[in-house]
Amino acid sequence: MPEPQPQPQPQPQSPPQATRAKPVRVRRTVHFGAGPEWSLSQVGATLAATGGVAVFLASLFLSTGGFDAIWWALVLLPLVTMTWAGSAAPLAYWGLLLFGWFILTPAGSFSWWSLPAAAGCVVGHAATALSASAPPAGSFAAPTARRWVRHTAIAFAAAVPVAVLAGLLAGRSLGLVPAAYVIGLGGVAVGLWMVRTSPPVGRP
Amino acid sequence: MPEWRPQRMVTRRLGTWEPTAAHQRAIVLGAAGAIVAVIGRRADLLVIVAPLVVAALWGHLARPRSEVTGTARLGDTTFREGSVTGVRVTIEPSPPEVHGIVTLAQAPWVERKPSSGVVELEDGAATLGVRSTRWGRRRVGTVGIALVSTWGAFRVGPVDLPDLASATLPVPAAFDASAPTPHPRGIVGLNRSNRPGSGSEFNTIRRFHPGDRLRRIHWPVSMRTGTLHVTSTFTDEDAHVFLLVDCFSDLGPREGIDGHPTSLDVTVRAAGAISEHFLRSNDRLTLRTVGAAEVPTLGVGSGTNHLRRVLDTLAAISPATENRDTGDRAIRGVDPNALCLVLSPLIDPTMVGLAHTLAARGMTVVVVDTFPDHLVTDTTDVYQSLAWRMRLLSRDSEVHALRLRGVPVVPWRGPGSLDQVLRDIARRASAPRMARR
Numbered sequence: 001m002p003e004p005q006p007q008p009q010p011q012p013q014s015p016p017q018a019t020r021a022k023p024v025r026v027r028r029t030v031h032f033g034a035g036p037e038w039s040l041s042q043v044g045a046t047l048a049a050t051g052g053v054a055v056f057l058a059s060l061f062l063s064t065g066g067f068d069a070i071w072w073a074l075v076l077l078p079l080v081t082m083t084w085a086g087s088a089a090p091l092a093y094w095g096l097l098l099f100g101w102f103i104l105t106p107a108g109s110f111s112w113w114s115l116p117a118a119a120g121c122v123v124g125h126a127a128t129a130l131s132a133s134a135p136p137a138g139s140f141a142a143p144t145a146r147r148w149v150r151h152t153a154i155a156f157a158a159a160v161p162v163a164v165l166a167g168l169l170a171g172r173s174l175g176l177v178p179a180a181y182v183i184g185l186g187g188v189a190v191g192l193w194m195v196r197t198s199p200p201v202g203r204p
Numbered sequence: 205m206p207e208w209r210p211q212r213m214v215t216r217r218l219g220t221w222e223p224t225a226a227h228q229r230a231i232v233l234g235a236a237g238a239i240v241a242v243i244g245r246r247a248d249l250l251v252i253v254a255p256l257v258v259a260a261l262w263g264h265l266a267r268p269r270s271e272v273t274g275t276a277r278l279g280d281t282t283f284r285e286g287s288v289t290g291v292r293v294t295i296e297p298s299p300p301e302v303h304g305i306v307t308l309a310q311a312p313w314v315e316r317k318p319s320s321g322v323v324e325l326e327d328g329a330a331t332l333g334v335r336s337t338r339w340g341r342r343r344v345g346t347v348g349i350a351l352v353s354t355w356g357a358f359r360v361g362p363v364d365l366p367d368l369a370s371a372t373l374p375v376p377a378a379f380d381a382s383a384p385t386p387h388p389r390g391i392v393g394l395n396r397s398n399r400p401g402s403g404s405e406f407n408t409i410r411r412f413h414p415g416d417r418l419r420r421i422h423w424p425v426s427m428r429t430g431t432l433h434v435t436s437t438f439t440d441e442d443a444h445v446f447l448l449v450d451c452f453s454d455l456g457p458r459e460g461i462d463g464h465p466t467s468l469d470v471t472v473r474a475a476g477a478i479s480e481h482f483l484r485s486n487d488r489l490t491l492r493t494v495g496a497a498e499v500p501t502l503g504v505g506s507g508t509n510h511l512r513r514v515l516d517t518l519a520a521i522s523p524a525t526e527n528r529d530t531g532d533r534a535i536r537g538v539d540p541n542a543l544c545l546v547l548s549p550l551i552d553p554t555m556v557g558l559a560h561t562l563a564a565r566g567m568t569v570v571v572v573d574t575f576p577d578h579l580v581t582d583t584t585d586v587y588q589s590l591a592w593r594m595r596l597l598s599r600d601s602e603v604h605a606l607r608l609r610g611v612p613v614v615p616w617r618g619p620g621s622l623d624q625v626l627r628d629i630a631r632r633a634s635a636p637r638m639a640r641r
Binding site: 029037039063086087088090091094095098101102105107108109110111113114115117118119121122125126128129130132133134135137138139140141143144147151152154155156158159162163166169184185187188191192 | 236239252253321322324352359
């Protein structure tokens with residue numbers, strides 16, 4: 001039988017010094033009915049995703065001058081699908097939202113409301129990704145939250161030059177439409193080539 | 205069954221990094237949105253998906269390339285009921301800007317701190333608190349590790365590490381006895397014997413003999429009589445205590461250290477307390493169990509190390525795992541001069557029979573009744589109360605039979621439980637007795 005060694009008792013070498021106690025961080029959790037335990041961090045991430053959808057829909061509303069009220073029901077989708085943040089559900093409803101932008105705005109038009117819509121889109125994407133990175137009861141430390149906010153802001157900054165360029169070129173016929181097609185599609189192809197999985201992920 | 209041994213540290217490779225749903229979402233929405241924007245001449249749609257394209261590229265370019273190894277280390281593999289230790293989880297190497305989550309699965313009789321069992325890795329390390337609420341050998345929940353890279357684009361895990369194992373020693377109940385242990389025979393104990401020799405108990409003052417220690421010289425008497433006199437003492441001796449623990453039944457709801465004890469909780473904690481008392485008095489002690497399988501056999505021993513062995517053996521008890529045990533092996537080869545303490549709730553008739561057998565051999569036997577009173581105080585269930593009443597009537601007759609044979613049965617009350625009965629035994633031992641010739 002293994003015999004544990006007795007633990008030496010620490011002897012005080014000097015008079016006790018006044019030390020600053022580390023504040024105890026209380027992690028609060030909530031229950032929704034009989035469901036699992038949710039941390040306030042996770043609830044906050046879900047609310048941020050909901051806010052992103054709300055900003056996107058508000059931008060779309062202002063850009064198009066109004067749409068059917070049923071579209072506002074999409075605001076609730078992140079709340080309903082908070083359990084499936086790591087699944088394809090967010091892809092489906094964000095695809096639906098982008099499709100709504102496509103069909104509700106006229107071709108060849110440009111609206112500066114696309115900038116807040118881009119902010120809502122990237123915030124919704126980041127909040128959902130952060131929520132999927134931890135179990136429902138998991139919390140996020142302040143440095144983690146700050147890092148995600150910083151990354152989201154930097155990614156959003158990429159939308160500004162695109163918007164400025166689109167604003168400058170809106171309504172002008174530069175005769176470069178075929179070239180733009182080639183450049184755009186080539187960029188998409190390069191992007192897809194870069195993010196390809198190498199080697200491809202094998203199916204289980 | 206493989207031999208049990210505590211598992212202090214476990215390590216496992218976490219596997220390869222794989223793209224997440226978030227990364228695939230950014231790629232699909234970014235690429236499809238850009239294509240649709242170009243083809244459909246929606247410049248504002250291109251603006252909207254531009255951050256997603258950046259997120260997809262950023263997440264891909266910043267993905268970790270190295271394989272990560274996770275390690276979990278238990279602060280202590282042996283600790284007492286109610287005490288807290290830590291599980292330290294580290295990853296090596298620790299990629300920059302990686303968000304890591306450590307989970308500790310729920311395990312019986314283990315409280316996690318935080319209660320959700322989920323903590324975040326900070327600089328590649330995290331610590332969870334673990335509190336064991338009941339004695340025994342058990343696994344300390346499964347540790348799982350999951351890591352996600354920048355933008356949640358790539359993920360490794362959650363991967364479960366091999367289980368950590370620990371032993372929780374019973375917290376001995378408070379116990380003290382001022383009465384001497386009967387039949388001291390050894391040479392290192394604290395019990396007074398009837399033989400003169402080196403010790404602390406005063407015997408008499410006698411003439412100096414060659415070999416006597418000079419510090420024993422009694423100078424006032426020597427000066428008065430003109431010849432050297434010394435103080436003589438009774439020798440101190442150690443006794444042999446034999447503990448027989450009933451593992452046949454574990455009555456009552458198992459609520460751990462914070463709730464009401466079961467009958468086996470009381471038995472084990474009482475055995476620990478009695479062992480601690482006698483071993484600190486330098487007495488020799490033997491522990492045997494009846495009704496439990498896979499309990500290692502413990503020999504005679506004394507001292508602090510033997511106390512640790514006794515508590516380890518008590519922690520290895522699994523109740524009612526050997527119902528066919530007759531106890532014959534447990535009482536084989538017992539020192540005839542040993543003080544036999546039978547700890548039992550006296551529910552299983554085997555233990556009553558063993559107490560009769562030991563008493564029939566002429567040994568000094570004391571039965572310590574460890575039946576918890578709170579089991580029969582609940583009067584809400586009429587049928588259960590009636591069942592207990594019938595069972596206790598039967599039990600009373602068995603206790604009465606033991607007393608008729610001269611075996612004292614004392615309820616376990618903590619400190620002083622055995623004082624009166626040990627004094628009675630000492631008095632009985634010094635009294636004249638009738639012998640069969």
